[in-house]
Amino acid sequence: MERYKVVIIGSGNVACHLAKVIDKFHHVVQVYSRNIENASNLAVQLHDCNCIDSLNEIEMNADLYLISVSDDAIKDVIDAMPKVKGVVAHTSGSIGIEVLSRKMRHVGVFYPLQTFSKEVEVKLSEVPIFLEASDQQSLSALETLAHALSDKIFYANSDQRQTLHIAAVFACNFFNHLLYLSTEILKEKGYSLDVLYPLINVTVSKAFSAGAFNSQTGPAVRGDINTIHKHIDLVDPSIKEIYQILSQSIIDRHEIHKNI
């Protein structure tokens, strides 16, 4: 495998996770951050890597420039960067490729579908990476990089990435909020969310083995309107509507033909 010279632009959670794994297979020559201390903290963890806080000092002969900054800052980075010959890719799920191609020739998107934080260790090898590129040469470079990191490589244009983001909002952001609402419900009777942990784990396992449609359980899919009404009466006024709308959605999708 060809060993690329890679420049990492950014020093947040995604940049750090990616840089450390890329460092095992390629040469991360430089880390940029507006804050030189952050750049330095990351660079010292990598082999033979320098750090900069000005995009004018960027290494001109790198094969790949990975921009892993907040969505709002991507355009500013491109504006401030000199025009380079290597492949320039960002790691954002919601920003289009065109923000890069206005200025650079070889561009792409390298989007790992995962939430990165300091608290939870992430096995990058299991994280799906979604690629998009302006041309075959750029795509090949991103594929080479991706294959070193993960077993799960997919392709997604901007429209598809948008859809991935929406699906993740449902399955992760909204799910997490349901966990918060459950926490509050349980707290009132003296229990912690922990009592639901085994049930949640099995719910995940079943949804991925048998499919979420076939795995649906609970009052709504049984058409048990009595229990649904009892629950809606009992829950806090702020979540009655959520209970009602999600239950009706289950009833409708499973064609139970009842109204709450």
Add this chain to the structure above:
Amino acid sequence: MERYKVVIIGSGNVACHLAKVIDKFHHVVQVYSRNIENASNLAVQLHDCNCIDSLNEIEMNADLYLISVSDDAIKDVIDAMPKVKGVVAHTSGSIGIEVLSRKMRHVGVFYPLQTFSKEVEVKLSEVPIFLEASDQQSLSALETLAHALSDKIFYANSDQRQTLHIAAVFACNFFNHLLYLSTEILKEKGYSLDVLYPLINVTVSKAFSAGAFNSQTGPAVRGDINTIHKHIDLVDPSIKEIYQILSQSIIDRHEIHKNI
């Protein structure tokens, strides 16, 4: 530990899971099912156990009778059973203890908070078991039984079990439905739900380590109304309201002070 004589009434998923584990520590003397074949299929997997399909033939000298049938059938079982001296307990989350105490003297509830199915293996030792009993003697018997099965014993009266059920509807039934909606969203662009598996796993880990409130991510908690509007425009009409109401709930709980 005292070795109890236990009668299992029912032969469904919960009855089978419980019977096999109880059999390791106590003596399951008898299995009842309306369908003698089902009773027999379970009984042959246990040590020195007979099977019956008539409640008149029930063993009168057992220490414990565990009724693990559908909620609707519990009352019928009690009506048809002779009055026994041992402890009679059901395993339902939503049925009160009084359905038993009308006829029997020593009664209780033995509620394992888990969904049992043939497809997914369940480690009973990690499943929380919620107990309720009419008297100290019945409670002791149920505690002895529970401690042999699980490390997680809790107490719950009917009101608390109701709350556990509501919390489980949010964290499991509604969550599973969100997974189904995500499946549909992804399918339209050629992806399977599998691409979200690592993200969902980390979402669960973070919620249980840092708490769901602190772990909330996504457009709503960032107050990113533009993205929320874009998503609501893009999704299928049948789920626009779900997106809107859950996002507004996140915004309100996190005191972002914005309206979608």
